[in-house]
Amino acid sequence: MNSNIFQDNINQLALLAAVIIFFLTVFVAGKYIKQMKTDKSTGELADENWDGIGEYKNELPSGWAYTFLGTMIWGLWYWTMGYPVDAYSQIGEYNEEVAAHTAMFESKWADADDQTLQEMGEGIFLVQCAPCHGIAGDGMGGKAADLTVWGSAAGVLATIQNGSKGLGYPMGEMPAGMLSGDAAKKVAEYVANGMKGEMPAEFGVCAGCHGMDGKGMGGMAPDLTKYGSPAFVADVLERGKKGYIGKMVSFKGRLTPIQEKAVGAYILSLSRSE
């Protein structure tokens, strides 16, 4: 996952910096400490003497003096010519970084296959979603939605039992316990299978809000024909959701469409894998 860590030029520079700091200090200090062993102190003493402390009139160590002069010249140059000529701006640098990345990302992954999307989605999930949903996506004991069942019949069943709120549809909240027992199960199977096949009679209860065709009556409630699809996940991510741990706020603008699709593919792989 982090094979690219050493290709990032900031990372390279930082590592180089650490090495330089350490070795240059050890080398230069070591050199002088060695002189404590090998050299003798000499020089002409100044007239003054403070509390027994004398002072030699020795010349500047030339390496030090030239380097000092050198850095001053460099600083002056950089400050008056090097830097303004370069016309640098940190926001410009940022814009370039983002533009380059976006172009690369979109062309490379526009038609990614499902397998690729799932893998990409796993990465996104572990960073963006796992803090609430847990690394396994199980919702960490009810703190957030259990995504290992979400999108399957068991997920619909849970919604029927517990109701649903927070997506912000005009219909408002879906009350808990509208159906139970076999009826609930049947409806759950039906919805989870994409509303194909014979419609159970009990679905009438749902139709009051979601419409007979389950399409949500023109945006009044969620479109159940999409339940369990990446598109539905994308819808959730744009709207946010409310639950025990606190609200899951909208990811609008924080994930790109490709990323939303990818994370959707990954989530569905969680409940559909068996």
Added chain:
Amino acid sequence: MQNAGLEYDYTVSKWFAYLAIIFGIVGMSIGTYIAFELAFPGMNEWFGQYGTFSRLRPIHTNVVAFGFTLSGIWAAMYYIAQRTLKVSLKENSFVHGLAKAHFWLYLLLAALMVTTELMGITTSKEYAEMEWPLDVLTVVVWVLFGMAMFGMIGMRREKTLYISMWYFIAFFLGVAMLYLFNNMEVPTYFVTGMGKWYHSVSMYSGTNDALVQWWYGHNAVAFVFTVPIVAMIYYYLPKESGQPVFSYKLSLLSFWGLMFVYLWAGGHHLIYSTVPDWMQTMGSVFSVILILPSWGSAINMLLTMKGEWNQLKESPLIKFMVLASTFYMLSTLEGPIQAIKSVNALAHFTDWIPGHVHDGTLGWVGFMVIAAILHMAPRYFKREIYSRKLMEMQFWLQTTGIVLYFSSMWIAGITQGMMWRAVDQYGNLAYSFIDTVTVLHPYYTIRAIGGLLYVTGLFMWAYNFYKTMQSDKVLEKEPAFASPMGA
């Protein structure tokens, strides 16, 4: 040049030395405690709201910087000034009175500082957390210090100021200027007649506030952790070793170079922030230039010891000071390199910064204060230092502590910085924030152990000092150079 007939008065110097020992132990024990909290967060609950990392962290920084370090500096200043200016505080009871008032008001200030910060009364600005009433008291303390110091300078018999005095004067002026401007705040009670009387609001807002704060913050480091500590090494190393300072010219250029360059470098705390690009660049450029005047003093001191390998081998005091110079070189190379934009992009906000901080504070500031006070002890008490062995042990223990501290924080910081930036093969972020927290556990533990070793060394220091005081063997004569020590 004998100081015949002049008997120095070390009363105030001694008081400050006691305080430095106490504040050192208190401040660094708190530092070790908060270091353990990061490794074992359950400890945050041990003392209710008064024991959380966030309440204690500013207390740590304040007690070590303004308790331990300043006390150590003043213990040294009241000692060095008398000796290099050839005056005695005994000669002038007014100046002596100022010095004593300086000490007692400072003690009051320090006590109030700790109490108020424990209560959560803070302005949040790093190294300037105190609210305005304490700022006022700080100004009073500072003026007393200045009057006492310039009083001694006024009385001097030695016409030319020794290098240490240059740095002490700069210390006084620099801190005075910085402190005043960064603490410009409006007490809200006086404007409205409501709310807490001690509350104030900053005169500057947002980016401007940041700018003034880091102009201050950077130079607070310069004028508390660097300038007066350089003053100390210029006295104690030549004095303890009996060697003349290597080069006057090098002292001179390093001093004026440091004075000129330091103040421009504050922008390196604001790289990639919302202050203008040119100012950030200025900070970076001057930081790099700053390596040289900083290294100048360190090299001058190392060259002073040329040919004195025996002393390095024999005397733990010399060891402390030579290693202090080396750590000074390390942190004044590290800082400038961290000030380079691309390096700061990674290092800023990470543990590499506390790593850099403690290279300087533990290795340079801490060792110099420790060495200075041990050098003065035989002169204070006319007794030999109780134990060389103990000092030797202290040295190695604390050196190990520092190495553990900075190596763990370098690794932690660079790891953290890389993980924040890392992307997976698709170009999406590779780690959630909490991943970058939990990986640090081993490094936080190692750092805390390093702190524990360092604090253990402080207790040895205190014990050695105490036993020196208690010894009944009186020295005939004050030692001219090398401090006498028992086995």
Added chain:
Amino acid sequence: MFHWLEQRPFFFSVGVFLVIAFAGLIEIVPDFAQASRPVAGTQPYTLLQLAGRHVYIKDSCNACHSQLIRPFKSETDRYGPYSLSGEYAYDRPFLWGSKRTGPDLHRVGEYRTTDWHENHMWEPTSVVPGSIMPAYKHMFTQNADLETAYAEALTVKKVFNVPYDQPGFTKLGSWEEAKKQALEDAKKIAADMKNKDVKEAVERGEIPEIVALIAYLNSLR
């Protein structure tokens, strides 16, 4: 020349002072007016938010949290758009921090909510396993200091012309009005919370620190 200075402490001090004062001016003065201009849409803090900000400062959250999103893709992906100078125009003091032991909070209001903060501040590991952030249970029982917050708001309004009460800007009003408004704001937040003591306190007309703090955190966007 230097030797001459070294024998004259007065001129020596003047010299040192000039050398060190010079740089400060160049560093600070040129951009001073520019940097304090607010970005359009930036609002002064409401009384409750300001009281929350004081809680944030009192417990030094800035010891671990930054409020400065740098212009790197890795940061804007994680935290949202990079920070602009004008967004801080009403921040006295600034709270950028210098260490990220925890994540940046400059836009935390965009992706965390009242109920999440309530759980998190009470016991961070209950929502983020492995968190090393301290629990701040004392904030659920101690009350925020509205009066000092009001004194500060009024001070900045009077002394620094912060546009409270101007058309289109945050309303402050008299102490009575401001207090009433703060209590209303607090009720909205308490409604999203579950802690009984907090809810009862707000009913009684008190404002626990946690409520003010959450109002502040929610305002960070």
